[in-house]
Amino acid sequence: MKKEQVVNCQFSVWYPIFKKHSIKSLILPLPQNVIDYLLDDGTLVVSGSDHNTQQTHANNSDSDAEEDIQAPEFPEFTSKVQEAINALGGRVFPKLNWSAPRDANWIALNSSLQCDSLRDIFLLFKSSDFITHDLAQPFLACSDQDSPDPVINYELVLRKWSELIPGGEFRCFVKENKLIAISQRDYTQYYQHVWKQEEQICHAIQGFFSQHIQYNFLDEDFVFDVYRDSQGRVWLIDVNPFGEVTDSLLFSWEELTGGGGIAQHGFYPYVQEGPAFRCTTSEVTVQPSPCLSYRIPRDFVDLSTGEDAYKLIDFLKLVRWCYKTFVI
Template sequence: MFDLIIILLHQAPEFPDFTAKVLQAVNSLGGRVFPKLNWSAPKDANWIALNSSLQCQTLSEIFLLFKSSDFITHDLTQPFLHCNDQDSPDPVIRYELVLRKWTISQRDYTQYYPHILKQEESIIHAIQDFFSQHIQYRFLDDDFVLDVYRDSQGRVWLIDLNPFGKVTDSLLFTWEELTSGGEIIQPQDRPAFRYTTSDVTVQPSPCLSYRIPRDFVDLSTGEDAYKLVDFLKLQKKQQEDDEDETTQQS
């Protein structure tokens, strides 16, 4: 208990210029953002957020997600762990905080959506056309993973580019299939396209294994009390905001 008190008495560092820039960016994006680093988003840490979501409005909420995420920790401590050229020295990384405007889109492959079957051909053609017009031969690496979003009007939007490797989710494929260890049955003259074809399939969330965690181990042993402090501060702020809103309404 004494060690825990000593940790809590340390003053957390402050970054006023950085904080101001982040808040300015958040406001310019509508007040709600989705945060990530160069590669990963803290999607395994939404369990600790007050709204059980990766939606953030303040820098404190972003920090809480980042400090509670194994994916972010991997990016910061061993981002090249699964690279083939491990004998080469690691390049110097300039880490960047990436903020995206908060929107809702479907990337949940555990659910069944009947409209995908009806629109299968148009989806494939739209993505192929987008790739050939905007991506092909314009990316430095020959092997990469492309995340796109197709809206209700059939337009395709680029969401992200990721490494081709096990650090990137393979969704309905397996990495054994995507590499030399497996075989993908692919129709002629078009890419393989997979989606959930039945609504009887029940699958756990792919991030379910991250929900308990290391963070509670840190808290119970006093190794990272700042996570608890940050969480309590956010909870107190939310209560104060709720009280202010109730007072204004009355």
């Protein structure tokens, strides 16, 4: 996987090409001060709300002082974001150039990525390792590390909120402009209709690929996610690099790159003239979600193992502050 391939999978690169086959979205440039705020580990308060000041404990192991910290505010950006949210119906699915904060839905009150304000978005973004990866090291897994990193203009992507049924989502793998594999996106659940409608699903996705996607993307190797609705229509949801930075789901990257002995000339031998299709075939084969590990904050892990004494000190001070504030 090359850096150029990662660049080509940015939302603002592929969305204009396939706009009419995807979910309505708006793209806003991300100001540098917002980027700095998202990357600031020391900022515990969340901005973007009507309440400018929130009381929290200062992250300072050398002081017992408790401080009032004012969340940074971005009036102009907040206004633009809210205007875009309203234009998209009042509820949106947020992401950056590549990633959505799927690993942080545990922190939201509704346990989903549905947002109706910048405050909701910031809460998810500041809790997401996926977002931090986008901002800090998007080219970490690339093979051409000796070449200079391309300049990235970071953007906030707001997608009109749609109630997508997880059983309708599929990940598709393209090698040399051939659709070689399709995987059930949510392999943590067994969807009987997916298993029973394998032929129809493959036919619909193959038709969508050949009519709208094949040869129209900037690379010949890539991964794309689709949604097949109740009417059988297929929608493009996302495009990802063809490489280990992208979850291969029910396949392995060794298989997909040909090293596993399955791929032959872009097709798989046990499905004649078509891509390999894999789904969870019974409740016995259900696997745990890969995002479960993100539901326990790293700080809690450090506390439980005793690896960071300063975090334990800060935690005890925070407990004392909470006791004084809410009990006394």
